[in-house]
Amino acid sequence: MSEDLELNGRRALVTGGTQGIGEAVVARLREAGVKVFTTARKAPKEFPDANSFVAADVSTVKGCAIVADAVRDRLGGADIIVHVVGGSSAPAGGFAVLDDREWSRALDLNLLSAVRLDRALLPAMLAQGSGVIVHITSIQSQLPLPDATIAYAAAKAALSNYSKGLSKEVSPKGIRVVRVSPGWVETEAAVRLVTELAKNTGTDYEGARQGLMKSLGGIPIGRPAKPKEVADLVAFLASPRAASITGTEYVIDGGTVPTV
Numbered sequence: 257m258s259e260d261l262e263l264n265g266r267r268a269l270v271t272g273g274t275q276g277i278g279e280a281v282v283a284r285l286r287e288a289g290v291k292v293f294t295t296a297r298k299a300p301k302e303f304p305d306a307n308s309f310v311a312a313d314v315s316t317v318k319g320c321a322i323v324a325d326a327v328r329d330r331l332g333g334a335d336i337i338v339h340v341v342g343g344s345s346a347p348a349g350g351f352a353v354l355d356d357r358e359w360s361r362a363l364d365l366n367l368l369s370a371v372r373l374d375r376a377l378l379p380a381m382l383a384q385g386s387g388v389i390v391h392i393t394s395i396q397s398q399l400p401l402p403d404a405t406i407a408y409a410a411a412k413a414a415l416s417n418y419s420k421g422l423s424k425e426v427s428p429k430g431i432r433v434v435r436v437s438p439g440w441v442e443t444e445a446a447v448r449l450v451t452e453l454a455k456n457t458g459t460d461y462e463g464a465r466q467g468l469m470k471s472l473g474g475i476p477i478g479r480p481a482k483p484k485e486v487a488d489l490v491a492f493l494a495s496p497r498a499a500s501i502t503g504t505e506y507v508i509d510g511g512t513v514p515t516v
């Protein structure tokens with residue numbers, strides 16, 4: 257995307273910005289001239305600018321407060337917030353093994369991290385009368401998979417609903433709130449997972465990759481999305497070029513969701 261996104265000089269918080277989709281979003285926004293502040297639990301070894309990162313666990317109240325304080329102190333507030341953080345490490349075994357702890361984990365990481373950070377940082381956006389919030393959801397909010405990820409999928413569906421409700425409240429005050437809903441994205445973690453699957457099932461990488469796509473019901477374009485493709489979409493939505501877009505969800509899944 258070479259056209260000017262008119263993002264130069266904007267200030268952004270990107271959560272979960274050290275790996276996968278978040279890392280690509282950080283890179284894409286920086287390329288567009290945005291001052292990006294990011295966060296994860298661990299700083300990567302080769303981080304270009306220690307002042308633009310804070311280590312925190314945003315699945316906790318304390319972690320969100322650390323991030324919000326750092327954004328105010330080091331960035332002077334945010335014009336853009338991209339809530340990338342999310343995921344699931346719940347065990348397989350169906351509903352019965354997902355106890356209250358697993359459900360709380362799923363909700364704390366995938367829903368409440370965004371709720372808490374928005375609550376802390378939105379007042380400054382409202383005071384300036386402008387801002388953009390992007391919530392990264394998942395096609396699992398429409399297309400939940402059984403077994404290990406039902407709590408994750410339900411949390412993402414709640415995030416989507418919250419995002420829409422928030423957009424109704426704050427869009428008239430100059431803040432756009434949008435959702436990006438990825439299907440399978442071939443991040444480094446996904447590559448590790450496919451490599452492991454290949455090893456365990458006695459096939460090669462491509463065989464395991466095809467198997468994973470099949471388990472999702474197939475991906476019509478024949479491949480997962482790339483982190484950079486998600487990042488390009490996020491950058492466009494965060495830019496003034498998307499000034500009429502709020503309260504909507506953009507699915508980026510190569511056609512995986514089979515319904516209208």
Ligand SMILES: NC(=O)c1ccc[n+]([C@@H]2O[C@H](COP(=O)([O-])OP(=O)(O)OC[C@H]3O[C@@H](n4cnc5c(N)ncnc54)[C@H](OP(=O)(O)O)[C@@H]3O)[C@@H](O)[C@H]2O)c1
Nearest residue numbers: 272274275276277296297298313314341342343394440441
């Ligand atoms: N990849 C996919 O196929 C896919 C599909 C649909 C939706 N999504 C969504 O897209 C988003 C990004 O996924 P991804 O696959 O790119 O993730 P990823 O590669 O697993 O990276 C996750 C990032 O979040 C950080 N993080 C994880 N837990 C955290 C916590 N408790 N507090 C603070 N930071 C934390 C990680 O760093 P640390 O480990 O150092 O904390 C890392 O920077 C998620 O919301 C996910 O649900 C992904």
